[in-house]
Amino acid sequence: MTPFTINNLPVEAEPGETVLQVARRYGIEIPTLCYHEAVTAYASCRLCIVAATEGGRTRIVTSCTYPAREGLEVHTDTEAVRALRRVLLELLLAEAPASEQLREYAAGLGVTTTRFPSEDPENKCILCGLCERVCSEHAHVGSISFAHRGPRRKMTTPFDEPPDQCKGCTACAYVCPTGAIDVRIGAGGMELEPWCARVEMVACAECGMRFAPAPEMEELAEKGKVEPAVMALCPICRRKAHARVLLTGKA
Ligand code: SF4
Ligand code: FES
CATH class of the missing domain: 3.10.20.740 (Ubiquitin-like (UB roll))
Structure with missing residues (x-):
């Protein structure tokens, strides 16, 4: 000490x-x-x-x-x-x-x-670099990095193009201290701005709601970190299914 x-x-x-x-x-x-x-x-x-x-x-x-x-x-x-x-x-x-x-x-x-x-x-x-570090050190993707020097310096994707590797984990938006990264979820999937990233979402087998980024879920499933039931149902329908089993004994 x-x-x-x-x-x-x-x-x-x-x-x-x-x-x-x-x-x-x-x-x-x-x-x-x-x-x-x-x-x-x-x-x-x-x-x-x-x-x-x-x-x-x-x-x-x-x-x-x-x-x-x-x-x-x-x-x-x-x-x-x-x-x-x-x-x-x-x-x-x-x-x-x-x-x-x-x-x-x-x-x-x-x-x-x-x-x-x-x-x-x-x-x-504010060019704090947190999004870049979380993307490379945690998501192990490296979809974003600094570009240019001096007054033109900015945080961006390779060649300012939509990043293919983005898994939609949204960790960059979570850590950004200034709210500079927007996450929008719509019928077409997830959009992350300003990265122009488009990520497919998994739809709930029961209610159809899009509830999780597909590439991220697939990776977790491959690593055995999520059960197939978690992949299939959104949290609300999963809770309902769990309650059904508790009350009726039937899945
Ligand atoms: S987008 Fe947010 S996290 Fe990334 S460099 Fe800018 S202020 Fe930092
Ligand atoms: S320089 Fe230490 S928190 Fe930013």
């Missing part, structure tokens, strides 16, 4: 833990946008900055990537840290002015306006 302090509180880090991981374990709040415990940290939003003092020298570091070290003194909420976070939030608001989720998050941290101009009033993406 590695002893150090956060906001003057003595804490201990497990081997390999970052300052953010230790802070969360001790219930100390540090705002984050591009961090998710399930994927590799990428440190793009910089919102998790803290003041870290070591050997008499204080630096502003990103806590999601900064390793906990013995004797480190961390302060998560100094005036300097708060002022920098406010500027970072203003920059993010200017980058993704169409994101209501981001506006709400920033307002929660006391930032409701931005002094910076916006390039694209429709944009919701």
Whole structure:
């Protein structure tokens, strides 16, 4: 265990833990946008900055990537840290002015306006890279990645084409901190925007409702992770079938 302090509180880090991981374990709040415990940290939003003092020298570091070290003194909420976070939030608001989720998050941290101009009033993406990491590290698909540099940088699919490999797991939409990814389910199946992904859905054998992405279900079935009954019926009809068996003894 590695002893150090956060906001003057003595804490201990497990081997390999970052300052953010230790802070969360001790219930100390540090705002984050591009961090998710399930994927590799990428440190793009910089919102998790803290003041870290070591050997008499204080630096502003990103806590999601900064390793906990013995004797480190961390302060998560100094005036300097708060002022920098406010500027970072203003920059993010200017980058993704169409994101209501981001506006709400920033307002929660006391930032409701931005002094910076916006390039694209429709944009919701802050280029945090979470969707890419979840797609490659968890779904093992790699349907999305960064393209271009500088002001043209964007998150997109290979050649800006609909991605063939997308399984419709929707993990990218789940982790996106700004609500930039839309999942729509209609008669034609599932659509994920802005990836232009179209995924077939499994229809319930009883009521016909489309309830799960077909490629994902097929993969789970191949791996023996879902029963054929789960593949055939939507959750509502499955529950009804279960209740029928309980009450009548008949399937
Ligand atoms: S779409 Fe969402 S998750 Fe992906 S880079 Fe943009 S903000 Fe991050
Ligand atoms: S959460 Fe650490 S840089 Fe984004």
